[in-house]
Amino acid sequence: MKNRFEIAASAGALLALDPDTVPRYLILRDLLHRPPSDREMQITHQNLPACRAVAELDREQLPDGGWGRFHTADSKTRIGTTEQAVQRAITLGLEQKDEIVARAQAYLVALLAKQIRFPDRPERNDRWATGEEMFTASTLAWIDPCHPALEPVYAKWCRIAERTFTTGDYDAGAEWRAHCQMTGATTMRGSYLVLCNRYAVYLLSRVQDRLSDRTESGLVNWLWNLPRGMGYLDVPVSLPVTKVNPRALSRWFFSHQVLARFRSWPRKAKGIMNDLGSLRGREGLWNFGVIPGGGNLRLSDSWRKPSSRIIDHSVAVLQLAAQFEAGCG
Numbered sequence: 261m262k263n264r265f266e267i268a269a270s271a272g273a274l275l276a277l278d279p280d281t282v283p284r285y286l287i288l289r290d291l292l293h294r295p296p297s298d299r300e301m302q303i304t305h306q307n308l309p310a311c312r313a314v315a316e317l318d319r320e321q322l323p324d325g326g327w328g329r330f331h332t333a334d335s336k337t338r339i340g341t342t343e344q345a346v347q348r349a350i351t352l353g354l355e356q357k358d359e360i361v362a363r364a365q366a367y368l369v370a371l372l373a374k375q376i377r378f379p380d381r382p383e384r385n386d387r388w389a390t391g392e393e394m395f396t397a398s399t400l401a402w403i404d405p406c407h408p409a410l411e412p413v414y415a416k417w418c419r420i421a422e423r424t425f426t427t428g429d430y431d432a433g434a435e436w437r438a439h440c441q442m443t444g445a446t447t448m449r450g451s452y453l454v455l456c457n458r459y460a461v462y463l464l465s466r467v468q469d470r471l472s473d474r475t476e477s478g479l480v481n482w483l484w485n486l487p488r489g490m491g492y493l494d495v496p497v498s499l500p501v502t503k504v505n506p507r508a509l510s511r512w513f514f515s516h517q518v519l520a521r522f523r524s525w526p527r528k529a530k531g532i533m534n535d536l537g538s539l540r541g542r543e544g545l546w547n548f549g550v551i552p553g554g555g556n557l558r559l560s561d562s563w564r565k566p567s568s569r570i571i572d573h574s575v576a577v578l579q580l581a582a583q584f585e586a587g588c589g
Contacts, residue, residue: 267291267581270544270574279571280560281307282314285353291578308353312561317349318360324376325367331395332380342367342379343399350402351556361403368400372409387445387453398459405466414467416442417460421471424455425478456483457491458518465521477524484528490515498528500535501548509548510555513576520580526587533584536577545574 271291279287285304288294294301308314316338320327326342333340339348346364354361370376371392378392397413419442424435435455439445445453455461461483468476489495495508497515504512516532519525539546547570551557557576560568 264585267578270578274571274574277567277571281311282352283559283571283575286575313352317345325363330379346399346402356403365403368396369409371396385447387448387451390443390445394459398462401466417463418470421464422475425475428474428478430482458493461490462518465518468522480522480524506551509551510557516580520583526584545570546577548573
C-alpha cells in the first residue's frame with residue numbers, strides 16, 4: 261500500500277464483492293472515510309445490531325454493563341471476559357454512541373472510581389490493585405481515550421515509562437524502583453505489570469505524544485525485538501506475516517494495531533508493510549487461508565461464502581495500511 265488512493269481503490273474492490281454489514285461499515289468508515297452524514301454509512305450502522313456477533317454481545321451483556329468476569333476468563337460463558345467483549349465490540353465497528361458500548365463505558369468508569377467491586381477474584385499480593393486499574397483503564401481507553409478518569413492512569417504509566425527508559429534502553433531495575441515508589445507493587449518483576457504487557461502499551465500508545473523521543477523510540481524498539489512479543493499476545497511483532505502461525509495471525513495484527521499509534525512505528529514497519537503488499541492476490545486483495553477460530557479477523561457473519569474470508573482479511577490489511585500511511589504523513 262503506497263498511498264490513500266491505492267487503499268481507496270482496494271476498498272472499492274471490496275464493496276463490489278457485496279460484504280456483510282460489519283466489514284461494509286468498516287470499509288466505509290476506516291478506508292473510504294465517509295462522513296457520519298453519509299446516507300450509506302448511516303444505513304449500514306443502523307444494521308449493525310442485527311449482525312450475529314453484535315447480537316451475541318448484546319445478548320450476553322449483563323444489566324450492570326459488563327460481561328461477568330473482567331480479566332480472568334470464564335469457560336462457562338460464550339464471551340470470556342468484559343475486556344474481550346469491549347475489544348470485540350470496537351473491532352466490529354461499534355462506537356461510544358452505541359447502546360452496548362455506552363453501557364460498557366458506564367460500567368468501566370464505575371469500576372475505575374471504585375463505586376463497584378472488580379468482579380474477578382483478587383490476587384493476594386501488592387501488585388493486584390495496580391493490575392485491576394490497568395486492565396480497566398486500558399479497556400476504557402478503547403472506547404473513550406479522552407475520558408477524564410484516565411488522566412491519572414496515563415500520568416502514572418508515562419512516569420513509569422520515562423524512568424524505565426532513562427538511558428534509551430529498557431532498564432528492569434529502574435522499572436522496579438518506579439513501581440516501588442509510584443504503585444507500591446514491589447512484586448511486579450516478571451509479572452503482568454512489566455511494561456511489555458498489551459494493556460500498558462495500549463495506554464501509552466494513546467498518549468505517546470507525551471513521551472520523550474528517547475522513551476518513545478526506546479519502548480518501540482524494545483517491543484519490536486522481544487522474542488515472545490507483547491505480553492498476553494505472545495507473537496513477535498517483527499516476524500514476517502508469512503512466518504506467523506495461522507493461530508497467531510489475529511494476535512499479530514492486533515499487536516501492530518496497538519503499535520501503529522506510536523510515532524516511530526512507521527519506520528519499523530516498512531518491511532512488514534512491504535511483505536503484506538507482496539501477498540496481494542491477482543484481484544488485488546488478500547486471503548491468508550483457513551485461520552482456526554478467526555479471532556478478530558472474522559468480521560463477516562459467516563465464512564461460508566468464498567469471498568467473505570477475502571473481505572475480512574483484506575479489511576485487516578487495509579486498516580493497518582491506512583494507519584501506516586497516516587503515520588508516514
